[in-house]
Amino acid sequence: MSPEASILQDALSIELIRRQLSAKTVARQIYLFGEVASTNDALRHLAKAGAREGTTVLAESQSAGRGRLGKGWFSPFGVNLYASVLFRPAIGPKDAPVFSFIAGLAVADAVRSVGLPAAIKWPNDILVNRKKVAGVLAELATTGDLLDYVILGVGVNLNVERAALVEALGDAGRAAASLRELAGRDIDRNAFTASFLTFLDEWFSVYRDRHAEALLQAWRDRDILTGRRVEVREDGSVFQGRALGVDAEGHLRVEERQGRARQVGAGQVRLLD
Numbered sequence: 492m493s494p495e496a497s498i499l500q501d502a503l504s505i506e507l508i509r510r511q512l513s514a515k516t517v518a519r520q521i522y523l524f525g526e527v528a529s530t531n532d533a534l535r536h537l538a539k540a541g542a543r544e545g546t547t548v549l550a551e552s553q554s555a556g557r558g559r560l561g562k563g564w565f566s567p568f569g570v571n572l573y574a575s576v577l578f579r580p581a582i583g584p585k586d587a588p589v590f591s592f593i594a595g596l597a598v599a600d601a602v603r604s605v606g607l608p609a610a611i612k613w614p615n616d617i618l619v620n621r622k623k624v625a626g627v628l629a630e631l632a633t634t635g636d637l638l639d640y641v642i643l644g645v646g647v648n649l650n651v652e653r654a655a656l657v658e659a660l661g662d663a664g665r666a667a668a669s670l671r672e673l674a675g676r677d678i679d680r681n682a683f684t685a686s687f688l689t690f691l692d693e694w695f696s697v698y699r700d701r702h703a704e705a706l707l708q709a710w711r712d713r714d715i716l717t718g719r720r721v722e723v724r725e726d727g728s729v730f731q732g733r734a735l736g737v738d739a740e741g742h743l744r745v746e747e748r749q750g751r752a753r754q755v756g757a758g759q760v761r762l763l764d
């Protein structure tokens with residue numbers, strides 16, 4: 492097959508995704524772009540204009556992809572998954588962290604369905620063999636005490652080359668990997684996207700029908716941190732301790748040497764053992 496034919500065959504296609512998708516809410520409407528600054532930003536514009544819950548934005552590349560804690564997200568054309576999905580749950584902002592776990596669970600399950608042992612590192616990094624293969628950026632808007640909407644943005648390294656990751660990200664690139672590299676074969680991006688969206692719809696239903704506790708339990712089953720020594724960077728301070736797991740609000744609890752438990756809301760966590 493010529494390189495052009497293989498690129499065309501692998502292009503994202505709403506039709507090919509729909510053929511393999513099974514979802515009630517997620518992906519009710521799908522927008523697919525060649526390039527956007529950030530799928531989260533594109534979806535935020537749609538949300539402000541009244542887009543329905545489940546509206547999904549996909550892109551072949553992002554010129555200003557965003558990660559957590561103000562970092563960028565490397566988003567080369569035609570090789571990975573960049574997706575954002577809109578939700579309008581009737582919850583308050585303090586319940587949003589647990590709600591956002593539906594995205595980490597869906598990515599982890601989609602990665603497992605290509606045969607790789609995915610685990611979740613708080614809050615929503617997806618690791619395989621301790622290498623980061625995917626991340627979640629949850630962003631919300633509020634009106635008074637209620638969430639107006641939540642955007643769950645997901646980036647998954649599917650077929651990106653190792654050399655490209657290292658060139659773009661340096662040391663962080665060495666701590667990352669693509670599913671192709673780990674599985675030893677090309678990943679079908681349309682099939683993976685359909686699988687992710689289907690799992691996201693399923694976890695959304697679990698959250699809606701059985702509420703946060705069932706979701707938290709599933710998340711804890713995939714958690715890689717609990718019981719391990721970690722280093723936490725939050726609000727300019729750094730400390731080490733042992734991860735105790737997540738609380739009912741989705742915050743990470745870490746025990747410091749003196750036995751004091753600290754709650755982490757938005758930091759960066761590194762595994763030490």
Ligand code: BTN
Pocket residue numbers: 528529530531532553555556557558559560562564572573574575616625626627628644645646647
């Ligand atoms: C992280 O691990 O820091 C989160 C990365 C989230 C990246 C995705 S790609 C699709 C969506 N659009 C963005 O700009 N960011 C998220």
